[in-house]
Every structure is written in C-alpha cells, then in structure tokens.
Amino acid sequence: MTSVIEIDLVSATTTRPSAAMLAQMTSAPVGDEQKNEDPTTCALDERVADLFGMEAVVFLPSGTMCNQISFLVHCRSGDEIVAAANAHVVASEGVGAAALAGAQMRPIETPTGIFEAADMVAALRRPRMRSLRSSTVSVEQTTNRGGGLVWPVETLSALTKAAHENGLATHMDDAHLLNAAVASGRPAKDFTAGFDSAWIDLSKGLGCPVGAVLAGFRDFIEAAWVWKHRLGGALRQSGCWPQQISLR
Numbered sequence: 001m002t003s004v005i006e007i008d009l010v011s012a013t014t015t016r017p018s019a020a021m022l023a024q025m026t027s028a029p030v031g032d033e034q035k036n037e038d039p040t041t042c043a044l045d046e047r048v049a050d051l052f053g054m055e056a057v058v059f060l061p062s063g064t065m066c067n068q069i070s071f072l073v074h075c076r077s078g079d080e081i082v083a084a085a086n087a088h089v090v091a092s093e094g095v096g097a098a099a100l101a102g103a104q105m106r107p108i109e110t111p112t113g114i115f116e117a118a119d120m121v122a123a124l125r126r127p128r129m130r131s132l133r134s135s136t137v138s139v140e141q142t143t144n145r146g147g148g149l150v151w152p153v154e155t156l157s158a159l160t161k162a163a164h165e166n167g168l169a170t171h172m173d174d175a176h177l178l179n180a181a182v183a184s185g186r187p188a189k190d191f192t193a194g195f196d197s198a199w200i201d202l203s204k205g206l207g208c209p210v211g212a213v214l215a216g217f218r219d220f221i222e223a224a225w226v227w228k229h230r231l232g233g234a235l236r237q238s239g240c241w242p243q244q245i246s247l248r
Ligand SMILES: Cc1ncc(COP(=O)(O)O)c(C=O)c1O
Pocket: 061, 062, 063, 064, 065, 088, 089, 140, 144, 173, 175, 176, 201, 203, 212
C-alpha cells in the first residue's frame, strides 16, 4: 500500500511542530527567562551565537520584534534606514521603524531584493548636518518577495564594508538564513560576518511554533534587552517553546 505525505509548500510558516518536538516541549527544563535562568533557552542561545559567530544573543518572541528592536538600538529619531523596497521591514511591519524608532525607510527599488554597495552609497543622505542621517542598512537573507534569492557573501562583504566606512550600522533580517546556508553549502556565519545585528526565525521552516533569536555585539544585545523589557518581550518559561530545532 502506498502512503501519501502531504507537504504544504505555500509558506515557510505552515510548518507544524513534530510529535517529537511537542513531546520535548512538555519535558524541557525551564526557568525564568527574564533572569537568564531558563536552561533550555540559554542552551539555544549558545547554539545560535555559535551558528552566527557572534558575541551575544537574545531570544525574542518574533522576527518582527528582532527587526524593530534592532532599529530602536541602531537609530535615533529622524534617521533613515536603507533597505530594499520589497523588504519585509519596509512593506510588512506596520511602518514599525517610523512608529517606534522615528526612523524612515530609504527604499531601493530592486525586484530581486538584492542591491549592491554602490546602490546603498548612492542612497545615502549628504550633507548629514542639514539633512537626515543615514544610520542603518538592512538586508534580507533570503529575499522573501525577491523570490527567495540568496545574497552572495561577496556582495554582503562589499556592502558591510561600505556601510561601516560611511558610519552606518549593518542589520540582517535572517528570517530564512538556514535556507541560504543549505542552498549555498556555506556555513551561516559566512553570511552574518560584518553585520552588527542579525537574527534567525525559529518558526520559518524549522517547525517551531514561535520564537526568534537576535545576535550582535555584547553592547548591542545589552541595549536590545532594555527594549525587550519595554516592549513586553521578556519572558518566563520560554524553554518549552523552541525545542528540538536542528540548527546546522
Ligand atoms: C523576511 C521576513 N522578515 C521578517 C518576518 C517576520 O517574522 P515573524 O513572523 O516571526 O514576526 C518574516 C515573516 O514572514 C519574513 O519573511
């Protein structure tokens, strides 16, 4: 007899927790996440810091919160964020950067969602004293509305170099980072190198019901923790959420 397995490929968000994951969630050692006392979340944090090759990480309820907290830390009110016009941060987060951080988007038109360092430099505001401050560049790996394309490591290196030379913080919306790693055969940290902040979504294709992990330098993550508390993203027994993910 032939058995039929139905796989819904409409969206990465249609993945469901497996039976093993659900079982693990009910038996996970847990504690108070706000006090860094949830052992399961702490173990997850360590794995993601290693995956990204970054100093520190913080667990958050969603990818949108990772993006918005990053902008709250990187930007001052009146700043501008350079991003692809079709990026999730521009089109799908309730104008969060403007509403929360007071920063407006400087969208770059690119059907693929990928742009070059030169495109970013051309979009920067000058002179800064009399104008907006271009403070952050945000890229999306893989490009969701761009068709799931992978930003090449070389393009990212040139972009982060140019951004830092121009005083910008570099942010990567890595909702689908592991897709890029698998598709290219490169370790995830090759893509996050040179970024001041990056995050991974556990509910996108990894089967977790909720959760995302934001990574960066230690002082960035300390500042992110303040916003996590302010926005109500500080949690309690989060260890029973994001179990059994296979981060390669
Ligand atoms: C590229 C990208 N960024 C951010 C998000 C937001 O993630 P979340 O649904 O966890 O808030 C999504 C969700 O689909 C996404 O595709």
